[in-house]
Amino acid sequence: MSSQFIPTRVFYEPAALDYPLGKRLVEGFRQMGIDISPTTSHNRVTGIPGKTPAAKYREAKRTLVIGVRRSEKFQSCKPSAHYQLPLVTSCPGMCEYCYLATTLGKKPYIRIYVNLEEILETASKLIEERLPEITRFEGAATSDPIPVERYSGSLKQTIEFFGRQPQGRFRFVTKYTDVDSLLDARHEGHTRFRFSLNCAEVVEKFEHGTPTPEERIIASGKVLQANYPLGFIIAPIFRFPGWQEAYRRLIEHTAQELSKRAPSGWSSEEMTLEFISHRFTSRAKANILGVFPNSALPMEEDVRKFKYGQFGYGKYVYQPEEILEMKEFFLEQAKIYFPEAQIEYFI
């Protein structure tokens, strides 16, 4: 699949036109001949077609909304960062287990916020408040920010903003591969560029509309060559016949590709690895089956262990002995292929 997202329809808040980015985006989409119309608020967009939840979801994922982020407050983003940095909401991908499905609910359409200067100004203040400590911001807490970067350029500007912040750090994660425009950004090593990976068996079945693992691995090599601190999230990890060999091949192939691109003197100690085993809540299961009625996702409650979550709702995880086996396996693979990498967690 091409990693280039072209929306079917665009909505914009009239106030977005007060910002140069808003104006440029609206004019750009008009010139592309895309259906574009005003909307009162990026939080209440009406006029997206679709009769069933599945059709509505698909159409929303082809809809782009250009808006102004009004709240001056950033949500906290523990434990991976201090704050979320809101540049974009949602993404055009249709991963069946998307971690945003529950939070975005009926509003999975993609939003770009055009008041970037104001957003970065808020980040500056938050960095200042915590001096002399370092303050970390997560750019992918509510989105995959890469697919719309070719239109907005916001991610590059943000990366360069953090390049100028001695005590500010930025991180985000993506499944997309349209990274070329970010390779010459003056990041100064202050942005950690992470890729979400899974084996081909899983991506083909569940991550609709996203680039293949092969394409993501190639993009990660480019990012490494551009001297970014690099990381991988392998998630969600499934058990299926042959899972060990499939994941082993994925990690081996990643290591081979990176070794071709690594700048001289690079060692895997500058890399981070995160591992997340598959889990689901009852609410997520109901949402997923609403949008993907024929989903083949393994979501049988009776073979899983029910675990109370910190936010008051429980989730179904693999059995403890299965998780232990998975954890040992992944830590061993990491040791073989990326012996110095920092393992952030296995959950």
Ligand code: SF4
């Ligand atoms: S790429 Fe990420 S944000 Fe987009 S649908 Fe998939 S999991 Fe969700």
